[in-house]
């Protein structure tokens with residue numbers, strides 16, 4: 001596997017003083033910023049087709065990490081590298097159909113959740129003139145849904161053109177779709193966008209130094225990571241003090257009736273739609289199983305705290321009765 005630079009597109013800026021104005025947290029901090037957009041890591045080039053996992057709706061207990069292994073959907077006992085490789089296989093396989101499938105699987109709800117997620121972070125908000133620059137890292141950014149919304153919100157809603165977003169993902173196929181989609185953005189937004197191919201659990205410090213970003217977002221990505229605490233530690237490392245970690249992820253439904261309907265829909269319909277529309281049942285079976293395996297809202301909040309983040313209030317916001325949830329934390333000043 002030959003090493004090659006995997007930055008698909010880079011808009012580099014010089015280091016400059018910067019101030020986080022993500023409005024969920026009010027404490028400002030002056031700090032310097034370095035944008036790094038070159039990734040010398042080898043690209044993951046082999047896409048393993050995942051084996052068909054158990055189709056039971058009852059996940060095994062979520063204790064795999066205690067035994068030094070992890071899980072892939074309902075299948076336990078995988079090494080972290082095996083899971084990473086299988087997840088890569090899933091997203092290589094679904095990349096082209098991903099955006100269409102998202103709409104079909106969620107009846108378009110994912111757009112509403114993503115809009116809400118981005119507005120709740122209010123990127124680009126600044127009380128000073130000229131507005132303060134911000135650097136955003138959208139991890140597991142895939143085909144760009146969050147990054148594009150961030151740029152629109154910052155540049156158009158908050159009139160702050162000095163907000164730069166880096167879309168980072170382990171998967172070159174998803175990034176390639178994102179890069180293609182980004183060509184439809186206004187030129188100023190394209191110039192404020194970079195792509196970085198990297199594993200969220202081990203972002204090389206030579207590529208993204210400590211204390212680089214004001215905001216770290218991850219949407220519908222973290223449940224796929226082979227080691228969630230390692231990814232949270234990386235989020236902590238790359239954020240500046242005062243920087244915000246924000247995660248949008250499928251979560252635990254808090255009404256038993258809604259839960260029953262939702263489980264029936266996800267386990268019966270989503271793999272079938274995957275088969276009919278994308279010709280890929282197994283990948284979509286994995287996606288619904290991975291949702292089941294993700295920790296509950298209080299457990300995930302505990303993990304965010306254990307990574308060192310300050311968590312205000314309850315620490316999460318349920319969306320659509322807990323089908324999805326937003327968790328936030330702040331790296332202490």
Ligand SMILES: C[S@@+](CC[C@H](N)C(=O)[O-])C[C@H]1O[C@@H](n2cnc3c(N)ncnc32)[C@H](O)[C@@H]1O
Pocket residue numbers: 084087091139140141142143144145146168169170171174198199200201218219220221222224225226
């Ligand atoms: C369900 S998609 C979400 C994409 C996008 N954030 C969205 O909301 O539409 C999950 C993404 O996580 C990425 N991913 C999985 N494991 C990863 C890892 N270890 N590091 C970085 N990205 C990863 C996949 O390649 C995929 O693009």
